[in-house]
Every structure is written in C-alpha cells, then in structure tokens.
Amino acid sequence: MKIERIEIHLIRVPFDMGAAPKAFAGMNWTSVDSLFVRVCTDVGVEGWGEGWGHVACPTTSAALASLVGPAFIGSEVSDRSALMAEMAHRFHIHGRSGPVVYALSAIEIALWDIAGKVASLPIASLLGGAPRELTAYASLLRYAEPELVARAVERALAQGFRHIKLHEVRLETVRAARAACGESVWMALDTNCPWSVSQSIDNARALEASRLAWLEEPVWPPEDFHGLARVRAAASTPIAAGENVAGIHEMESMLRTGAVDICQPSVIKFGGIEAVAQAVTLARAHGVDYVPHCFYFGPGFLASLHLAAAYAPEVPFELFFGDLQASPYHDAVRARDGQLAVPTGPGLGIEPDLAVIDRCRLGAPIVIGR
Numbered sequence: 314m315k316i317e318r319i320e321i322h323l324i325r326v327p328f329d330m331g332a333a334p335k336a337f338a339g340m341n342w343t344s345v346d347s348l349f350v351r352v353c354t355d356v357g358v359e360g361w362g363e364g365w366g367h368v369a370c371p372t373t374s375a376a377l378a379s380l381v382g383p384a385f386i387g388s389e390v391s392d393r394s395a396l397m398a399e400m401a402h403r404f405h406i407h408g409r410s411g412p413v414v415y416a417l418s419a420i421e422i423a424l425w426d427i428a429g430k431v432a433s434l435p436i437a438s439l440l441g442g443a444p445r446e447l448t449a450y451a452s453l454l455r456y457a458e459p460e461l462v463a464r465a466v467e468r469a470l471a472q473g474f475r476h477i478k479l480h481e482v483r484l485e486t487v488r489a490a491r492a493a494c495g496e497s498v499w500m501a502l503d504t505n506c507p508w509s510v511s512q513s514i515d516n517a518r519a520l521e522a523s524r525l526a527w528l529e530e531p532v533w534p535p536e537d538f539h540g541l542a543r544v545r546a547a548a549s550t551p552i553a554a555g556e557n558v559a560g561i562h563e564m565e566s567m568l569r570t571g572a573v574d575i576c577q578p579s580v581i582k583f584g585g586i587e588a589v590a591q592a593v594t595l596a597r598a599h600g601v602d603y604v605p606h607c608f609y610f611g612p613g614f615l616a617s618l619h620l621a622a623a624y625a626p627e628v629p630f631e632l633f634f635g636d637l638q639a640s641p642y643h644d645a646v647r648a649r650d651g652q653l654a655v656p657t658g659p660g661l662g663i664e665p666d667l668a669v670i671d672r673c674r675l676g677a678p679i680v681i682g683r
C-alpha cells in the first residue's frame with residue numbers, strides 16, 4: 314500500500330469563551346485554527362492526521378506542502394516506524410521541532426488511522442489498551458480578572474466538570490478560581506512559561522494554599538530543565554511540562570534532570586503517536602506520569618484520546634473549554650457531565666464531517682500528489 318495523495322485542510326472555528334478575549338500566547342482568541350491532513354493510498358484506504366496549527370497554520374502548512382508532503386508520495390506505508398525514522402533523518406537539518414516536525418506528526422497520525430482501518434481496530438487497541446470513558450478537565454482560556462475567571466469556573470461546574478485547569482498568571486485570579494469551585498474540585502494551573510526561576514519558586518510557594526493538582530510550565534525558557542527542577546524541589550505542588558519538548562531525546566533530558574512530576578508530550582508537535590508512546594515508556598521508567606497535552610479538537614484530539622485510553626486512563630484529559638461554533642467531529646469532542654468517550658471505530662474511530670470542514674476552511678485545500 315503506497316501513499317498516492319496528501320491533502321491539507323486549514324480550518325478556523327469561532328468560539329465563545331463567555332467573556333471578552335484577553336491576550337493569551339500573543340493573541341486575542343476568538344477562534345481556533347486546526348490543520349487537518351488527509352493521506353490517501355493507492356488501495357483506497359485513507360487516514361486523517363493533524364499538525365500543530367493554532368497560529369502556526371501557515372508555517373506548518375507550508376512545510377507540509379513544499380517539503381514534507383512531497384517526500385511521502387509513493388512511499389510504502391506497511392512499515393510505518395521505518396518510514397518515519399527515514400523521514401526524521403532526511404529532514405533533521407530543518408530542526409528537531411517546529412513546523413517540519415509538526416508536519417511529520419500529522420502524517421504519522423494519519424498512518425496510524427490507516428493502520429487501524431486495515432486491522433479493523435481502534436488505535437487504543439493497537440496500543441494495547443481499549444476505548445473507554447475518560448474524565449475530562451475543562452481547560453479554560455485566560456480570563457485575567459478574578460471575577461471573570463470565577464464566573465468561567467462556575468460555568469464549567471454547571472456543565473458537569475469536576476476538574477478544571479486555569480491558564481492564569483496572576484495569583485489573585487487563581488485564588489478566585491479556588492474560592493469559586495471550593496476545595497473538592499480538582500484544579501490545575503498552566504502558566505505557559507512566564508517567569509524566571511526565582512519568580513517561579515516564589516509563586517509556586519505562594520500557590521501551595523490553592524492546592525493545585527499541578528503547576529504547568531512556570532519557567533521561561535521551557536528548555537531550562539535545571540531551573541524547573543529547582544522549582545520542583547522548592548515547593549510541594551507537582552510540576553508538569555512537556556508540550557514544548559523537542560522529541561524523545563530532549564524529553565529524556567527533562568526526565569533525567571528531575572524537572573517534572575508529569576510529562577505532557579503533544580502528539581501533533583512531538584512526532585506523532587509512536588513518539589508519544591516512547592515518551593510514556595521513558596516517563597514511567599523515571600517514575601513520571603504521562604498526561605496528554607491536548608489543546609485542540611481535530612484528528613490530534615482523537616489520537617490523544619486513544620493514547621490516554623491506552624496509557625493514562627485514570628488521569629483527567631484536557632478539553633478546550635470554549636463554545637465551538639462547529640466541529641468536524643461534532644459531539645466526539647464535547648464532554649457530557651465531564652466525561653468523554655473514546656470512539657470505538659477502526660483507526661481514530663470516527664471520520665470528520667467534510668461539510669463542516671468545507672464550511673470552516675481557510676482557503677482552498679492544498680493537494681500533493683494526484
């Protein structure tokens with residue numbers, strides 16, 4: 314079975330976060346972008362993947378269209394690991410993370426979807442697990458004001474969530490969120506690398522009273538693993554990181570340094586499903602828990618569900634908390650009473666609704682091959 318055609322579909326979905334958007338990761342969020350990739354084979358089996366694409370859509374798309382995609386046309390897919398290893402080597406001079414690796418991640422996920430369809434098994438089963446229900450955590454955007462974050466927490470609780478993650482950086486907003494949800498609700502904090510090591514230590518200590526399930530990425534830059542290890546040693550709150558780690562070898566450095574309690578590879582940035590599976594094995598060897606990073610809603614979301622079903626079925630699963638106006642996977646990316654079902658069909662388990670993709674697309678699809 315050979316790859317005959319690769320299609321790139323960029324989509325943009327507006328959402329409502331229940332308040333005016335605040336600057337977060339360099340932009341005001343009123344919509345989320347997603348980069349869907351369809352890989353078609355010469356025997357008619359096709360698979361879907363996703364590459365990191367929030368604001369990176371144009372760069373990941375360009376890497377796929379100009380460099381990575383054409384290299385896969387005509388490739389035999391039966392030995393996925395060998396093919397991906399060959400491509401990783403071929404493209405390593407472009408860097409070991411960034412758009413080229415995100416593009417490789419997208420194709421790798423699509424090849425797992427194809428493998429699952431050929432075997433008539435969901436990816437969770439190919440990984441040695443099984444589809445099941447997962448508990449979701451509501452991953453809130455940044456509200457920045459204590460009253461706004463408290464109201465967002467109340468909305469999440471009203472929707473049935475008992476697990477909440479904040480993306481705040483001011484301590485008073487975290488305290489307001491804890492006051493709004495009470496002591497019994499599971500609450501984590503993701504700061505997205507805002508602080509120096511000493512600021513992180515001060516803030517981690519100050520936040521101990523907020524009883525966080527974890528403190529995620531407090532330190533800038535994200536690859537300062539020694540600095541992160543100092544934060545971990547200085548406060549009792551568990552430390553989480555990993556979504557910005559470049560591949561398995563940098564992940565090993567992070568784990569060896571003793572920087573984290575929880576590692577969070579992002580399947581659409583890290584090289585795909587097999588790369589994440591390797592990271593899970595490595596993390597376990599270091600006594601570190603795996604929790605998927607999953608701030609997206611496309612094929613990468615489904616891939617993360619399958620990974621979680623296989624490797625992290627008991628930990629809360631990240632779910633973007635914003636009212637999406639549309640989704641190519643409809644209710645499969647929405648929680649019910651704080652629970653998510655892993656799709657049971659072959660491969661990723663469910664096919665995207667092409668009409669929704671067409672309605673939300675940014676520009677014409679890019680087609681590589683024939």
Ligand SMILES: [Mg+2]
Nearest residue numbers: 503529530556
């Ligand atoms: Mg994060």
